[in-house]
Amino acid sequence: MMKNQEEAASERVVEIGDWSLGESELGFVQTDSLALVLLGIRQWPGPEIRIRGKAWGERSLRERERLRHQIGCVYNSSSDSEEWLANLDLDENVLLAGGFDRSIDPAQLRSEMGRLARQFGMKQGIPRRRAAVTEPADQIRSQWVRALLPSPKFLLIFENPLDGAPEESASDFIAEVKKRLGEGATVVWVEESRPDFAALGFEAVVDLR
Amino acid sequence: MAGPSSLRHSARQLRRTGAERRSWFSHQIDLFALIVECLVCAVRVSSWIEPIRSRFMRQILFGGVEAVPFTAFAGAMTGLVLTLTSYQWLAFTGRIEFLGPALSILVIREAAPFLCCVIVVSASASAIAAELATMRVTGQIDLIEAQGINVIQYLMMPRVMGLAVATLALGAVFIAAAFASVTISVAMISSIPLGPFLLSIIESISPSDFYNLFGRSMVAAFLIGSITCYEGMVVSGPLTVVPQAVTRAMLQSVGAILLVSTAFALATYL
Numbered sequence: 416m417m418k419n420q421e422e423a424a425s426e427r428v429v430e431i432g433d434w435s436l437g438e439s440e441l442g443f444v445q446t447d448s449l450a451l452v453l454l455g456i457r458q459w460p461g462p463e464i465r466i467r468g469k470a471w472g473e474r475s476l477r478e479r480e481r482l483r484h485q486i487g488c489v490y491n492s493s494s495d496s497e498e499w500l501a502n503l504d505l506d507e508n509v510l511l512a513g514g515f516d517r518s519i520d521p522a523q524l525r526s527e528m529g530r531l532a533r534q535f536g537m538k539q540g541i542p543r544r545r546a547a548v549t550e551p552a553d554q555i556r557s558q559w560v561r562a563l564l565p566s567p568k569f570l571l572i573f574e575n576p577l578d579g580a581p582e583e584s585a586s587d588f589i590a591e592v593k594k595r596l597g598e599g600a601t602v603v604w605v606e607e608s609r610p611d612f613a614a615l616g617f618e619a620v621v622d623l624r
Numbered sequence: 625m626a627g628p629s630s631l632r633h634s635a636r637q638l639r640r641t642g643a644e645r646r647s648w649f650s651h652q653i654d655l656f657a658l659i660v661e662c663l664v665c666a667v668r669v670s671s672w673i674e675p676i677r678s679r680f681m682r683q684i685l686f687g688g689v690e691a692v693p694f695t696a697f698a699g700a701m702t703g704l705v706l707t708l709t710s711y712q713w714l715a716f717t718g719r720i721e722f723l724g725p726a727l728s729i730l731v732i733r734e735a736a737p738f739l740c741c742v743i744v745v746s747a748s749a750s751a752i753a754a755e756l757a758t759m760r761v762t763g764q765i766d767l768i769e770a771q772g773i774n775v776i777q778y779l780m781m782p783r784v785m786g787l788a789v790a791t792l793a794l795g796a797v798f799i800a801a802a803f804a805s806v807t808i809s810v811a812m813i814s815s816i817p818l819g820p821f822l823l824s825i826i827e828s829i830s831p832s833d834f835y836n837l838f839g840r841s842m843v844a845a846f847l848i849g850s851i852t853c854y855e856g857m858v859v860s861g862p863l864t865v866v867p868q869a870v871t872r873a874m875l876q877s878v879g880a881i882l883l884v885s886t887a888f889a890l891a892t893y894l
Contacts (some may be wrong), residue, residue, distance in 0.1 A: 451763075454770045476774075484772030496763025502755070512771040514675040515778075521674070 428570055428601040429453065432462030434623040438569075441602045442621040443612070448494045449605045450572045454483055466570070484512060487562035491574035491605070492551065498558060499546035505557045506541040513565040524565055531560045534591065536584040551579040559588050563595070571595060574605045589615050654858070658776065659850045665774070665781045676782050683786025687748035688793050695743055695794045699801030702735050703727075706802075707809040723816070724824030731802045732833045733892070734885075737840035740794045741881045744787060744845060745874055749852040752783055753873035756856025757866040765857060779857070784849030791845035795837055832892070840888050847880040 427435040429442070431453075436442040451457040453464055455471025463470055466486075471479060490498040499508050506528070513524040532540045535556045542549050542557065549557075555578065562571060571592070577585050593616065596602060604610070604620075612620045665671045672680075710727055714720045756779060759765050768775055803825070810816055855873035859865045 451766055451770060456766045456769050480772040480774060482772070483770060486772075488770060490767075496766060498767070500759075500764050500767065501762075511675060512773060515673060515773055517670070517673065 430465040438599045443604045444623045448491045450488045486570045487568040489558045489573045489576045509561040555580045572603045679782035680786045688790025696801040699798035700805040703802035703805030725828035728828045736795045736798045741844045745877045753852040753856040753870045757859045757869040780853040787849040788845040791841045795841045844884040848877040851876045
């Protein structure tokens with residue numbers, strides 16, 4: 416009985432107190448910013464956060480790095496933190512995390528980045544310039560690509576992901592998110608006001624209020 | 625011994641409690657943990673992946689190559705000043721035959737490692753501290769950690785190692801410029817024949833001079849890099865903390881240069 420409970424708990428991908436999400440589930444959290452808290456980078460006064468059955472404090476440094484490497488994030492552009500490293504171009508930012516994974520072929524990563532960028536409406540690919548001189552629409556689309564690379568990601572955290580995005584690209588992004596959900600990824604959608612998920616085409620959403 | 629996880633814990637603790645409430649001793653423990661982690665990371669071949677190599681080369685470019693003209697100028701001026709002073713005193717005491725060996729010791733063992741480290745602190749260390757402190761307060765370091773990237777491997781190790789290599793190379797530039805200046809000065813102010821004078825310099829140089837130069841430059845530069853990275857990465861608060869971090873980093877770096885110089889002088893002459 417005890418073992419079954421442990422197994423059931425470990426199947427949950429994200430747990431915040433009593434609220435939890437499993438594979439292929441989409442959860443909604445009504446707040447402005449939560450990604451860095453979910454990733455165990457920033458402390459918060461709320462209930463304990465567990466990823467794949469364990470709190471961040473119970474993991475070794477290497478384990479934390481490995482796990483974070485498999486989590487993709489889109490950060491809220493209106494929060495007090497930067498979404499990009501200011502001393503790198505956007506394409507370098509997008510490729511940075513993948514560069515630390517020796518099992519990934521850099522050429523393949525670059526081609527996957529180009530494919531996703533074109534899919535999201537950036538015909539020239541990810542801009543080769545600093546975020547400070549890039550349009551918000553290109554920034555948010557580049558954030559989508561960064562969140563999805565290198566795949567697979569078992570957890571995707573999206574903070575206000577459609578903010579500033581062109582409408583035609585948003586539908587491509589939603590289609591990609593549905594595809595990732597179908598492949599088993601868990602999605603946490605963070606926004607201050609609840610979007611109309613039914614209109615976006617998402618059927619079941621687990622709410623945390 | 626404090627490890628990287630305890631360091632991060634300390635950094636988080638620092639964010640909550642504020643720098644003023646932490647003791648000098650706990651800062652030194654954190655710095656020591658950071659230095660150990662950086663060294664371990666640097667000797668691991670697998671750490672030198674493409675983004676790290678690229679950052680390392682950039683650091684050598686910014687910290688070393690761009691400082692070459694100023695270092696050559698400083699070397700030439702130092703060579704001139706040392707020649708004039710040594711010539712006056714050795715002529716006064718009737719020991720002018722020691723001019724070559726005296727200048728060799730003063731330039732290679734003392735002036736080159738010390739002044740190159742001071743140049744590196746002025747040109748690069750302040751920039752590193754300011755860059756990392758800005759990255760910390762604007763959340764960019766959190767962003768790196770959030771992608772599963774080891775902050776010490778990505779931010780600290782290539783900067784520290786790049787600074788060490790750049791300082792050693794600047795030492796060579798400094799010595800070349802200083803001896804060129806020494807040769808011209810001696811030719812202008814004295815009747816000493818240049819051939820025997822240059823021979824006396826070459827004969828007085830021993831392998832220990834190079835070990836000394838290598839050790840002083842590398843150890844001091846490694847400490848400078850570690851201190852500046854540490855001071856940059858542990859700040860918290862608004863952007864106004866950035867200049868404070870730079871000031872702390874520069875003062876501590878100069879202190880580290882003096883300590884390393886003293887330690888090497890004691891080891892060499894005692």
